[in-house]
Amino acid sequence: MNAMVQSGAEGFLHRFEGLRARLPGARLPWLAALREGAAEAFRVQGFPTRRQEAWKYTDLRPVAEAGFDEPLTMLDEGLALPPGHGTARAVFVDGRFRAELSTLEGIGFAVSGLAAALPGLEGRLGALAHPQGQPLAALNTMLFEDGLVVTVPAGIAGGMLDLVSVATETERPAAFHPRHLIRLEAGASLTIIETATGPEGARYLHNPVFEIEVAEGATLVHARLQQEAPRAFQLATVYASVAAGGTYDNFTLNAGGRLVRNEIHTTLTGPKAACHMNGAQLLGAGQHADTTTFLDHAAPDCASRQTYKTVLAGKSRGVFQGKILVRQVAQRTDGYQMNQALLLSPEAEIDSKPQLEIYADDVKCSHGATVGELDAEQLFYLRTRGIPEARARSMLVEAFLTEAVEGVNDAGARSALQAAVTGWWEKQAEAAA
């Protein structure tokens, strides 16, 4: 069997045709219809191009041209899992849930792999992620095989859950499209720390889609540490819906990968819902990372806060696009967004497009953006105190990132992030030395 691997949208559509009867849940009519619709949407849209406003700064041609295969996942022995942050842990290898590697005993809520749970997910799967106009969600819906299903019952404090994604395929380029469904019922709480990694040299596509429901008064902290292999692609899309009095707290660290898109759509559907979206993009030579947020204020009295920081070293390119929509019903909205970029290299590029679209008058909305290099005066100050140049630079970069990291409302998640940031900087310093 050495059929040519087809690339582009055709490659994925071809794969869907070949796999459709064997995909999990193929016998569920509702799911078959959902996949069919997604395939049609993907066929019509194809991969987005830079002519589309939402993709103005990110060119997906490297993904479209690559051509991907089914992950085979040969080795389990000696599989290096990243360190956990809590006791509960759900492990995915090449996008597939691995119960035997996971630790999920004794937690007070329901966690399972998606493939096994599919019969009970009619109406829930696809409730928030719609293939129309969202080619990556269409691709995911068409081809997902597994994912995580989490339901935290009303009033339960779920503690911390690690979501680990490891890629193993080093020989052939593999693609996997996990679909994660997370639901917090009224008054529940949970912290998820997601870590995505892969072996050096691996060239794979990780295309996860999250559908997140936060019910009345519930609180979800969702920290995503994207540390994929240097040649990997991650195209992640998060859809979150937050009901009255609920809070969704997303932090995304983009440190790995060659071409990365982190797209978050949050809708505040009930009064006094809150959303914090923070993130850091730490980029080195050859990396392109894009954070695109869309925040939909669809109810009155909601507050949203966003802080995104990008540090660019080497020949890297960072993108931030953030749109805040305030609908007419969303009176007394309080929205704030800040994105800042720090350039460490003359070859780096940053593109930023914050955006406000406001149809309610009793609102307080603002955004800010800054771009610059390390402040020479600050550097000088530290040097005069006897701090070596490299150390001084690292202090200033860390200080630059602090604001984004401090926005995370969970001490455990915060320290995990801090560690990841420090790790990235050390690697950069090594590379420079």
Next chain:
Amino acid sequence: MPAVTETIDTVQSVTEGAYKWGFQTDIEMDFAPKGLNEDIVRFISKKKNEPEWLLEWRLKAFALWKKMEEPRWAAVSYPPIDYQDAYYYAAPKEGPKSLDEVDPELLRTYEKLGIPLKEQAWLAGVSPQQEGGEGRSMPIAVDAVFDSVSVATTFKERLAKDGIIFCPISEAVQDHPDLVRQYLGSVVPQGDNFYAALNSAVFTDGSFVYIPKGVRCPMELSTYFRINAKSTGQFERTLIIADAGSHVSYLEGCTAPMRDENQLHAAVVELVALDDATIKYSTVQNWYPGDAEGRGGIYNFVTKRAQCRGARSKVSWTQVETGSAITWKYPSCILLGDDSVGEFYSVAITNNRQQADTGTKMIHLGKRTTSTIVSKGISAGRGQNTYRGLVRIAPAASAARNFTQCDSLLIGDQCGAHTVPYIENRCISAKVEHEATTSRIAEDQLFYCRSRGLTQEDAVGLIVNGFCREVLKELPMEFAVEAQKLLQISLEGSVG
């Protein structure tokens, strides 16, 4: 006066009286046949007695335009425009030979608009016959463009003494062909965008300004645009060249009659600033905005761009946009020269059903180039107001600097305010700062003014003027006064 009558009067003054410039002048006009094709382009060129190269230039633009599509990315909506259902050339029949021969009907029109076309009055030190008769310290040279042609230009001789050329562009084509040929289309090429291509094919008049080396223009130059005829579009073209070390301040104003139809205004303005030159370009845009239901009004789709070609050159755009049913306008600066400076100060108001999508582009190419953007958007009624801007820093623009501030004010819960800035930086030593806010008029500010005995409308007017102060202070004095009044008038009827 009984309360009912008073209410009726107020409503009338708001819906009709508010646009004081809505009258129409009956004057004998010369039209080209309706529609747009190569023959019309040839007709216009012939009418203007243009040289062959300019006709070729127009035809090339027309060929490009035919292949182009109308831009649809702006946050505005309007029914499709039938480009064949308009006159592309309309001019008063008897062209004046000199100022003294200007049709008295035209003079009366401009008098009514408060635009002085009589030099004598200025020279004699008498203030013009306009309301209030406010004295002015400085004369202003005026080029008056009526539909498709320039009808009068004042102070030409005085300016000529300093070597300044200020004349209709059709005259410049005859008298200064080399200058026109050298610069026309050098900032906004024919195929730049759909409307620029259309303008390049059918432009009829507009102003031409050349300020020689080292000359500081002794007076404000201004062009006053008036659309009068029915079913016409106005396609003026303005070209300003400030040679090394020169300085000029240029003002632009415009009005149109009230009509139920939409009329198209697709202008192109090109500015060129050479070494150490400064151009200050101020606009008070007061085209007819349509009525409260959104019937009629001007579609203002214009391309304005400046090139700061020389080192230390500076271009400053100031605009007060109160009129037009739809505004699509992005006065921009290409900062080529090292240490060149671009500025953009804007107030845009949308009331009733007006839509505005406006902003600027600052393209930093030279070293140590700086740009400042201050934009104030005010939405009332069912108006939609969008700031759309680009700041791009090229790798070579070391130590470039940009500061942008966009503030939006919402009056009423049926309007919208949007901000869409693009920031693209490829230079490590550049520094870019952008901030945007959206809010409504604070209750405590209103309460404070009301408790001092101000009416609701006066209070809003005062607060809005305060909100726009940073921009208004950039306007030449006479214009600032006019602009302040205009802001208040534009917002009439927007507050309960």
